[in-house]
Amino acid sequence: MNTAIENHWYPVAMISGIDGPRETLLLGKKITLGRKDGTCWVKDATGKALPTVERFGHLWTSPGQPNRDLFTIPEADSPGRRLVDVGSVKVKCSPLRAVENFLDIAHFPFVHTDILGAEPHTEVDRYDVKIREEVDEVWATKVKFYQPQAAKSAAGGITTEYMYRVPAPTCSVLYKTCPPRPGEWDIITLFVQPLTDEWCEVWPWMALYDDESTMSEMVSFQQLIFMQDRSILENQIPRKLPLDPGMEVPTQADMTSVAYRRWLKKIGYTYGAQLVAA
Amino acid sequence: MSWIAVGLKKDVPPGIVIPSRLADTELAVWCAPSGSYHAWSDRCPHRGMRLSHGFVRGNTLACIYHGWQYNEAGSCDYIPAHPKLTPPDTICVPTYSCTEAGGVIWVSLEATDQPLPELGGRVPVRSVPIALSAENVAAHFGAGSAPTVAVVSDHDTVLALQPCTDTLTMAHVLASPDADPKAVSRWVEDLRATLEGVPA
Ligand code: FES
Ligand SMILES: [Fe+2]
Numbered sequence: 001m002n003t004a005i006e007n008h009w010y011p012v013a014m015i016s017g018i019d020g021p022r023e024t025l026l027l028g029k030k031i032t033l034g035r036k037d038g039t040c041w042v043k044d045a046t047g048k049a050l051p052t053v054e055r056f057g058h059l060w061t062s063p064g065q066p067n068r069d070l071f072t073i074p075e076a077d078s079p080g081r082r083l084v085d086v087g088s089v090k091v092k093c094s095p096l097r098a099v100e101n102f103l104d105i106a107h108f109p110f111v112h113t114d115i116l117g118a119e120p121h122t123e124v125d126r127y128d129v130k131i132r133e134e135v136d137e138v139w140a141t142k143v144k145f146y147q148p149q150a151a152k153s154a155a156g157g158i159t160t161e162y163m164y165r166v167p168a169p170t171c172s173v174l175y176k177t178c179p180p181r182p183g184e185w186d187i188i189t190l191f192v193q194p195l196t197d198e199w200c201e202v203w204p205w206m207a208l209y210d211d212e213s214t215m216s217e218m219v220s221f222q223q224l225i226f227m228q229d230r231s232i233l234e235n236q237i238p239r240k241l242p243l244d245p246g247m248e249v250p251t252q253a254d255m256t257s258v259a260y261r262r263w264l265k266k267i268g269y270t271y272g273a274q275l276v277a278a
Numbered sequence: 279m280s281w282i283a284v285g286l287k288k289d290v291p292p293g294i295v296i297p298s299r300l301a302d303t304e305l306a307v308w309c310a311p312s313g314s315y316h317a318w319s320d321r322c323p324h325r326g327m328r329l330s331h332g333f334v335r336g337n338t339l340a341c342i343y344h345g346w347q348y349n350e351a352g353s354c355d356y357i358p359a360h361p362k363l364t365p366p367d368t369i370c371v372p373t374y375s376c377t378e379a380g381g382v383i384w385v386s387l388e389a390t391d392q393p394l395p396e397l398g399g400r401v402p403v404r405s406v407p408i409a410l411s412a413e414n415v416a417a418h419f420g421a422g423s424a425p426t427v428a429v430v431s432d433h434d435t436v437l438a439l440q441p442c443t444d445t446l447t448m449a450h451v452l453a454s455p456d457a458d459p460k461a462v463s464r465w466v467e468d469l470r471a472t473l474e475g476v477p478a
Contacts, residue, residue: 107344110342111343122358231331232342235327237321238326248326251357252359253359253360
């Protein structure tokens with residue numbers, strides 16, 4: 001048992017989607033989950049109850065003994081936000097590749113063409129990245145990018161400002177300029193369930209200011225984006241994320257990814273990682 | 279190591295990139311607008327994306343993930359996230375010898391001074407996947423251990439064999455310009471059925 005991997009909280013279901021008991025995989029091992037009298041439960045393959053947390057519309061569990069509480073997103077509680085369960089997408093790639101792709105803006109013009117980016121607006125300006133030691137999280141701030149349609153609620157092209165936060169190895173929170181409310185941030189998260197080290201279930205969740213779009217419009221907008229990402233994620237070689245420098249070539253635009261990989265290495269999080277060059 | 283067929287010219291016109299493979303080597307095969315052919319390792323050095331999913335732009339192959347452009351020598355010469363930057367020479371894709379002759383795209387994974395296979399004026403008809411190793415397909419014609427090209431007496435055809443996996447060979451079929459392509463096509467379908475042991 002590797003505590004650096006097992007002592008984390010992992011998303012395993014959208015609470016609103018749990019009907020009967022269901023089997024799934026966590027870190028390559030079978031678990032069962034369900035809901036009884038309004039409370040969710042999770043069991044491992046031997047029938048032992050695992051700890052649970054219900055937060056952000058999702059059920060979280062851990063095969064180990066988490067030494068801290070599941071992270072919070074205080075901004076998401078402010079009134080007027082609409083909380084959107086997007087559902088899930090299964091992707092044949094390392095959970096870490098899925099998170100890293102979420103942290104990347106340079107691909108917008110090529111993968112999310114005319115939605116999150118468009119040529120010739122491809123330049124990525126310098127932004128700030130740091131590992132915040134006191135909370136043990138990776139943060140990228142002052143990330144700016146021109147977007148033709150930043151959100152379902154955006155009327156036309158705008159320069160969007162982003163902040164990225166990695167509060168857990170397989171989770172990321174994105175704070176992004178909110179088109180109808182300048183000064184506030186929309187929140188889009190990516191919660192990744194590691195089914196195995198090369199297969200994951202991605203549970204996006206959003207807390208948005210958007211009074212116009214219907215729930216299903218917001219969900220399909222986000223699902224379209226994730227389908228486009230999946231076509232990339234399932235075609236990267238290797239499927240695992242190389243943590244050692246040398247196998248891939250980062251540039252300044254990739255500073256978030258560089259910090260993320262460095263942080264994973266520092267905390268010993270090697271599930272879904274490739275450590276030696278193949 | 280000699281020349282091996284990886285595709286037909288008519289299937290890879292200028293401006294097109296396709297995935298191909300020679301045993302364990304996965305390839306991105308593309309044709310520049312000038313008509314020159316290239317076979318590269320199917321992996322972008324930036325973040326590992328398959329280059330065969332990319333697109334040809336001008337005389338470069340661009341990766342679909344972040345749009346990095348590689349010139350015909352395989353060197354990166356444009357990074358869209360940093361338009362003013364001249365990329366260092368060290369960013370390049372492994373390339374293999376590749377050329378087109380007789381309507382067939384030929385690749386050699388190692389430097390070679392061997393001549394291209396002699397096709398006797400035959401022209402490509404089609405490519406057919408056969409669920410057998412290249413050795414097993416070649417053995418059927420009494421050819422040597424690992425031939426890249428087998429001359430077959432039926433219909434006076436040439437089979438250029440591309441070993442894809444242990445259980446898959448792509449047979450690129452060539453015949454005389456005077457041969458009836460439909461008849462050759464039917465013959466190769468029968469051949470595949472016989473080799474794979476299923477009734478035609
Ligand atoms: S992976 Fe090819 S450009 Fe980034
Ligand atoms: Fe994306």
